[in-house]
Amino acid sequence: MEKGLVIKTTGSWHFVKSGRNVFNCKLKGTFRVRNIRNTNPVAVGDHVFFEITGKDSGIINGIEARTNYIIRKATNLARESQILAANVDQLILMITLKYPETPLEFIDRFLLTAEAYHIKSILVINKTDLYNKENLIWLDEFIKIYEFADYRCIKLSLKDNKETGSMIPLLKDKISIIAGNSGVGKTTLINALCPGLNLKTKEISSYHLAGKHATTYPEMIELPFGGYVIDTPGIRGFGIIDLNKNEIGLYFNDIFKLSKNCQFYNCTHLHEPNCAVLEACKSGLLHESRYKSYANIFLDNNEKYRTG
Numbered sequence: 001m002e003k004g005l006v007i008k009t010t011g012s013w014h015f016v017k018s019g020r021n022v023f024n025c026k027l028k029g030t031f032r033v034r035n036i037r038n039t040n041p042v043a044v045g046d047h048v049f050f051e052i053t054g055k056d057s058g059i060i061n062g063i064e065a066r067t068n069y070i071i072r073k074a075t076n077l078a079r080e081s082q083i084l085a086a087n088v089d090q091l092i093l094m095i096t097l098k099y100p101e102t103p104l105e106f107i108d109r110f111l112l113t114a115e116a117y118h119i120k121s122i123l124v125i126n127k128t129d130l131y132n133k134e135n136l137i138w139l140d141e142f143i144k145i146y147e148f149a150d151y152r153c154i155k156l157s158l159k160d161n162k163e164t165g166s167m168i169p170l171l172k173d174k175i176s177i178i179a180g181n182s183g184v185g186k187t188t189l190i191n192a193l194c195p196g197l198n199l200k201t202k203e204i205s206s207y208h209l210a211g212k213h214a215t216t217y218p219e220m221i222e223l224p225f226g227g228y229v230i231d232t233p234g235i236r237g238f239g240i241i242d243l244n245k246n247e248i249g250l251y252f253n254d255i256f257k258l259s260k261n262c263q264f265y266n267c268t269h270l271h272e273p274n275c276a277v278l279e280a281c282k283s284g285l286l287h288e289s290r291y292k293s294y295a296n297i298f299l300d301n302n303e304k305y306r307t308g
């Protein structure tokens with residue numbers, strides 16, 4: 001029995017890396033039945049056990065327990081879900097304050113989802129070469145907001161001399177998902193890290209497929225210094241997963257820290273007296289954008305529970 005890492009999958013074929021070799025593997029039939037709610041029982045990042053059946057082929061007959069996994073549902077109500085990736089060490093959320101401007105609520109929804117999946121996030125703020133004086137002041141404030149929520153923030157410019165040096169120690173020997181809106185520089189970063197790879201920048205809106213049933217599978221890209229990055233159009237589906245509304249405040253790290261001083265243990269931070277979160281908002285300790293995101297998601301979620 002061999003052990004390997006799934007680095008690519010097409011649904012029925014799984015490419016398993018073991019040592020320096022890659023084996024093209026099928027699943028032993030019985031797995032499909034056991035894991036019936038998932039359209040794909042094996043995902044990139046899975047550690048699998050397999051038998052070699054040919055020079056570069058094999059049969060997977062076991063999957064190691066996952067430390068985490070990310071799923072996507074075709075729609076909110078769909079029963080079937082697709083596992084996008086397993087055993088992810090971190091999420092690299094790439095954003096830009098300009099060209100394009102990443103909406104703050106988009107960032108907060110992403111970070112919340114990653115927390116719910118127990119995946120640590122790092123914020124990479126790219127295109128700093130394009131920022132004017134005013135943008136740079138906002139950049140500093142932005143970093144303070146997210147450091148207060150315990151996120152590491154990295155400033156980046158991939159314009160000319162592609163300063164990717166700061167990224168290498170963060171990515172080395174880890175499985176990282178690189179996410180962010182279209183146009184922020186994800187592909188540029190991966191190309192800069194992997195000389196010779198030459199992925200196409202300005203992706204040909206392959207993400208239009210993501211909402212449909214035509215499944216797109218994420219691929220792991222091996223880094224020359226060790227580790228993998230996952231650049232996936234499907235990651236758009238990384239929206240809000242099924243969260244209990246009471247959990248939202250637990251996964252906003254800044255709000256969670258502050259809430260220890262609320263008078264009521266089940267404070268929703270919306271209207272209660274002696275709410276430490278509302279007080280921090282007033283005093284400026286908690287930035288209003290974080291509070292707004294929290295409140296919007298909380299109310300969305302309530303709505304879903306009422307109608308659902």
Ligand SMILES: Nc1nc2c(ncn2[C@@H]2O[C@H](COP(=O)(O)OP(=O)(O)O)[C@@H](O)[C@H]2O)c(=O)[nH]1
Binds near residue numbers: 127128130158184202
């Ligand atoms: N000025 C500037 N342009 C950048 C930077 N990073 C990426 N770009 C450009 O932004 C565009 C979109 O980049 P791309 O990597 O395709 O973004 P993706 O959609 O996130 O993969 C490309 O034209 C890149 O050359 C940067 O740091 N500064």
Ligand SMILES: [Mg+2]
Binds near residue numbers: 186188201202203
């Ligand atoms: Mg891209």
Ligand SMILES: [Zn+2]
Binds near residue numbers: 270272276
């Ligand atoms: Zn409160």
